Amino acid sequence: MAVYTEVSDEALRAFLGDYDIGGLVAFRGIAEGVENSNYALRTDRGDYVLTLYEKRVDPTELPYFLGLMDHLAARGLACPVPVRGRDGDALRELAGRPAAICTFLEGVWPRRVRPDHLAPLGQSLARLHDASGDFPANRPNALGPKGWAPLLEGCRERGDEVAPGLVAELDGHLAGILAAWPAAGALPVGQIHADLFPDNVFFLDDAAGRPRVSGLIDFYFACTDLLAYDIAVCLNAWCFEADGMFNVTKARSLLTGYEGVRPLSLAERAALPVLCRGAAIRFLLTRLYDWTHTPADALVTRKDPLEYLRKLRFFAQAETAGALGL
Amino acid sequence: MAVYTEVSDEALRAFLGDYDIGGLVAFRGIAEGVENSNYALRTDRGDYVLTLYEKRVDPTELPYFLGLMDHLAARGLACPVPVRGRDGDALRELAGRPAAICTFLEGVWPRRVRPDHLAPLGQSLARLHDASGDFPANRPNALGPKGWAPLLEGCRERGDEVAPGLVAELDGHLAGILAAWPAAGALPVGQIHADLFPDNVFFLDDAAGRPRVSGLIDFYFACTDLLAYDIAVCLNAWCFEADGMFNVTKARSLLTGYEGVRPLSLAERAALPVLCRGAAIRFLLTRLYDWTHTPADALVTRKDPLEYLRKLRFFAQAETAGALGL
Known part of the structure; x- marks a missing residue:
C-alpha cells in the first residue's frame, strides 16, 4: 500500500487553505508508490496528487526534486508540476510530514511492456x-x-x-x-x-x-x-x-x-x-x-x-x- | 493495500470495449478497501471506479449487491451506480475475477469523526x-x-x-x-x-x-x-x-x-x-x-x-x- 500517514479532515482543510486551488471535492489514497503516501485530490478547479514524504526521503533533498520537476515542466516535459501555496512555497508540511501538491497527469502505466x-x-x-x-x-x-x-x-x-x-x-x-x-x-x-x-x-x-x-x-x-x-x-x-x-x-x-x-x-x-x-x-x-x-x-x-x-x-x-x- | 489483482493493458482495453463509456484516460489503484481490488478509472466521459471481486466475495451474491445499489440510486440515494455494458450486464469478468464498473462519488470520508x-x-x-x-x-x-x-x-x-x-x-x-x-x-x-x-x-x-x-x-x-x-x-x-x-x-x-x-x-x-x-x-x-x-x-x-x-x-x-x- 502507499498510504502510511493518515491526514485528518481539519489538517487537510487547513492545508488546502494555504493554496488557491479551490474547494475540496474528493480525496482518496493511491495504491501505487512504495516510498511515500500519495492521495488523489480533487478540488472544484481540477485534479492533483498530494504526497506526504515518508522517512526514507531526506527532507533537505526535497527542494532539488521539486525544483527539477518545476524546471522540466517549464521546458515542456510532461511531469508533475509542484503547486505553490499562496506564499509561493511548494514544499509545505502536513500531518507532521513534508508535503507537496502536484498536478495530476493523465495516462496509464503499462502492466505489460510491449x-x-x-x-x-x-x-x-x-x-x-x-x-x-x-x-x-x-x-x-x-x-x-x-x-x-x-x-x-x-x-x-x-x-x-x-x-x-x-x-x-x-x-x-x-x-x-x-x-x-x-x-x-x-x-x-x-x-x-x-x-x-x-x-x-x-x-x-x-x-x-x-x-x-x-x-x-x-x-x-x-x-x-x-x-x-x-x-x-x-x-x-x-x-x-x-x-x-x-x-x-x-x-x-x-x-x-x-x-x-x-x-x-x-x-x-x-x-x-x-x-x-x-x-x-x-x-x-x-x-x-x-x-x-x-x-x-x-x-x-x-x-x-x-x-x-x-x-x-x-x-x-x-x-x-x-x-x-x- | 487494495490492489490484489493487476489488470493488463490489453485486458483493460478489451473490457472497456464492452462498455459505451468513452476512451481510457487514467487508471490508478485505490488504497482504500480491504476485501476487493479497486481502481480509479477515468475516461473522456467521466470518472468511475472499477472493482475486481476477490476471493472473500461469493460471486453468486454479486447480483444482490449490484442490484441493491441500482435500486437505491434509482430512488435518489447517493451510492455507486453499476454501469451496464453494451449487452446490458453490469457484472462482468476481468483478469479472471468478477468485475464491475460503478460511478465515481465525490466526497471525503472522515478520518476523525466530529x-x-x-x-x-x-x-x-x-x-x-x-x-x-x-x-x-x-x-x-x-x-x-x-x-x-x-x-x-x-x-x-x-x-x-x-x-x-x-x-x-x-x-x-x-x-x-x-x-x-x-x-x-x-x-x-x-x-x-x-x-x-x-x-x-x-x-x-x-x-x-x-x-x-x-x-x-x-x-x-x-x-x-x-x-x-x-x-x-x-x-x-x-x-x-x-x-x-x-x-x-x-x-x-x-x-x-x-x-x-x-x-x-x-x-x-x-x-x-x-x-x-x-x-x-x-x-x-x-x-x-x-x-x-x-x-x-x-x-x-x-x-x-x-x-x-x-x-x-x-x-x-x-x-x-x-x-x-x-
Whole structure:
C-alpha cells in the first residue's frame, strides 16, 4: 500500500487553505508508490496528487526534486508540476510530514511492456536529459557506484540466506564493474531520473492507436549522474521478458527513440554494457538489503533480489553493446 | 493495500470495449478497501471506479449487491451506480475475477469523526432503509446472530493468545446476547448496509460549511436483517472516542438524524442495547478470527479485536437505551 500517514479532515482543510486551488471535492489514497503516501485530490478547479514524504526521503533533498520537476515542466516535459501555496512555497508540511501538491497527469502505466512502448520511452528520456541540461542544482547519486560497496557490506552477514554463495558472487561482479566504470569526465553528466520503471511512465494512445508517453512521475531518486546510466536503468527495467530473456527488439527501440532526440557519443555507447551491469547490481543490492533488513511481517512488499541477479549475469556475459544487440 | 489483482493493458482495453463509456484516460489503484481490488478509472466521459471481486466475495451474491445499489440510486440515494455494458450486464469478468464498473462519488470520508457528522449520517442511513423497502431480493446475514457461535468456535483454540480468558468471556457475552436477541417478527426487517464505518461514508461541506453526506459506498456486506441493527453498527463504529469513551452526544445526533426520516418503534429503541452488543461481538469475532487465522507476514492489516472487546463490555453494562444516553 502507499498510504502510511493518515491526514485528518481539519489538517487537510487547513492545508488546502494555504493554496488557491479551490474547494475540496474528493480525496482518496493511491495504491501505487512504495516510498511515500500519495492521495488523489480533487478540488472544484481540477485534479492533483498530494504526497506526504515518508522517512526514507531526506527532507533537505526535497527542494532539488521539486525544483527539477518545476524546471522540466517549464521546458515542456510532461511531469508533475509542484503547486505553490499562496506564499509561493511548494514544499509545505502536513500531518507532521513534508508535503507537496502536484498536478495530476493523465495516462496509464503499462502492466505489460510491449515493444511499441520503448521508442516513445526513449524519446521521453532523452527529452528529460535535454531539458535538465541547464538545471542549476546537483544531487550526488547516493545509490551510484560509491554506494554499492557499503550496501553489499550491509548484506554480507545474511545475503547468502537468499541464495548460497550470493555474497561472494556479488563481490566478484562489483569489483569488475567498478574497475570498468567510466572515468570522471569521460561521459556526459546531467540530471537523471534513475528509477524510470514502467510504473513511473504513463502512456495514452494517439489517434492512430499508438502509445505515446503522457507523463513521467516519481522523481524522488533523481540525481546528477551519467546520462547514459538512465538508459541502462531502462534496459534493465523494460527489456527483459517474464521468462528472464533479454528482448533485443525492445532494447533497440529504446535506443532508437532516445537517439532520435539525443544521439549518444561513441564513448556512451561503448560504456552501455558496464552501465547495465551497474544498474543491475544497484537494484539487486537495494532489494537484497531490504530483504535482509525488513521483518517478514512488515506491511511492505519485498521485491525479489534474484530477478536482478539473473539480469546482472546476463549483462556480465555481454561485453560489448553489439553483444546486447545494440 | 487494495490492489490484489493487476489488470493488463490489453485486458483493460478489451473490457472497456464492452462498455459505451468513452476512451481510457487514467487508471490508478485505490488504497482504500480491504476485501476487493479497486481502481480509479477515468475516461473522456467521466470518472468511475472499477472493482475486481476477490476471493472473500461469493460471486453468486454479486447480483444482490449490484442490484441493491441500482435500486437505491434509482430512488435518489447517493451510492455507486453499476454501469451496464453494451449487452446490458453490469457484472462482468476481468483478469479472471468478477468485475464491475460503478460511478465515481465525490466526497471525503472522515478520518476523525466530529459530532456534526452524526446527524447527516443518521439521515442517510434512514433514507437507505426507506429506499430499500421495496427491494425484491433478500440475502441472509451470514455474519448475523446465527453466524457468531461458529465464528467463536473457530477462535476457541487460539483466541486466548490475544487476551487471557478471552474465549470464556466471549462465551458468556454471546449466550447473553443470543438469549436477549429480538424474536423473529418483533422488529422491522429490510435491506441493511451492515458495515457503515466512516471510510464508507463520503461527506462534502454545504455552503454554510456544514458536512452533508455525498455518498455511501461498499455495499458488499449488505444483507436482509433488522433495520435497527444498522444503527447499532454505527453506534459502534462512529460513537467511541480514541480513548475508548462512548460519546453520548454523537449517539444522540445519530438517532435524531435517523428519526427525522424514519422514527423508531418503541420495540426498536428498547432493543438497541442488545443490538449494540451484537454488533460489537460481530466485529470482535471477525477480527479475532482473522487475527488467529492470518499468517503474521501476510500483506493484510490485521485489525485489533480488543477494540471491540472494550465496546462490548461497555454495551454489556448498559441495559437500557437510557443507560446509553439515548
